[in-house]
Amino acid sequence: DVVMTQTPVSLPVSLGGQASISCRSSQSLVHSNGNTYLHWYLQKPGQSPQLLIYRVSNRFSGVPDRFSGSGSGTDFTLKISRVEPEDLGDYYCLQSTHFPWTFGGGTKLELK
Amino acid sequence: QVRLKESGPRLVQPSQTLSVTCTVSGFSVTSYHVSWVRQPPGKGLEWVGAIWKGGSTDYNSALKSRLSISRDTSKNQVFLKMNSLQTDDTGTYYCAKLGSSFDYWGQGVMVTVSS
Numbered sequence: 001d002v003v004m005t006q007t008p009v010s011l012p013v014s015l016g017g018q019a020s021i022s023c024r025s026s027q028s029l030v031h032s033n034g035n036t037y038l039h040w041y042l043q044k045p046g047q048s049p050q051l052l053i054y055r056v057s058n059r060f061s062g063v064p065d066r067f068s069g070s071g072s073g074t075d076f077t078l079k080i081s082r083v084e085p086e087d088l089g090d091y092y093c094l095q096s097t098h099f100p101w102t103f104g105g106g107t108k109l110e111l112k
Numbered sequence: 113q114v115r116l117k118e119s120g121p122r123l124v125q126p127s128q129t130l131s132v133t134c135t136v137s138g139f140s141v142t143s144y145h146v147s148w149v150r151q152p153p154g155k156g157l158e159w160v161g162a163i164w165k166g167g168s169t170d171y172n173s174a175l176k177s178r179l180s181i182s183r184d185t186s187k188n189q190v191f192l193k194m195n196s197l198q199t200d201d202t203g204t205y206y207c208a209k210l211g212s213s214f215d216y217w218g219q220g221v222m223v224t225v226s227s
Contacts, residue, residue: 054212
């Protein structure tokens with residue numbers, strides 16, 4: 001199985017500041033069709049996860065442009081600029097290139 | 113408006129079978145794939161399996177021997193069945209629509225495996 005390693009586990013931030021979360025995979029996430037199936041989710045306390053970024057860098061409908069995704073191969077990053085209170089929660093990366101699909105362990109974004 | 117809603121028992125005895133239903137609206141299960149994801153209390157997310165719009169399925173290899181995902185297209189419902197439950201199967205079970213990724217999720221159903 002592809003192991004997804006997220007760092008850091010906990011990320012204290014100040015409101016208005018910037019946050020960066022790393023997700024590394026144990027093997028390349030480039031599919032044989034040339035696409036890279038790496039996605040990012042936010043799970044707010046008591047809620048279901050919500051899609052932020054799909055296929056590395058595409059913001060889902062309604063997601064503010066404060067969120068951006070980048071990376072390639074095995075190394076990916078989610079950046080959040082101008083952090084707002086509603087951005088706090090647990091962030092997960094997901095790879096859906098290889099079966100079984102696997103999630104990272106999560107990063108808790110919390111107030112400093 | 114896309115909606116998914118899970119329903120099922122909150123408490124299941126060890127060694128018994130879990131049955132959860134995902135009722136969807138706003139899209140057809142014959143036009144979009146649907147997947148299941150679970151989350152133990154206080155822990156991360158685990159992909160369980162998926163049923164493709166054509167009706168075929170894929171399962172997490174770690175659960176495959178105990179798992180079955182099926183659907184009723186006339187009712188726009190997807191079903192998850194998992195047998196031989198153990199206490200570490202306790203958690204919230206979500207169904208999600210597969211579009212760009214898991215783009216819409218249900219609220220989840222919290223299942224406790226306990227005698």
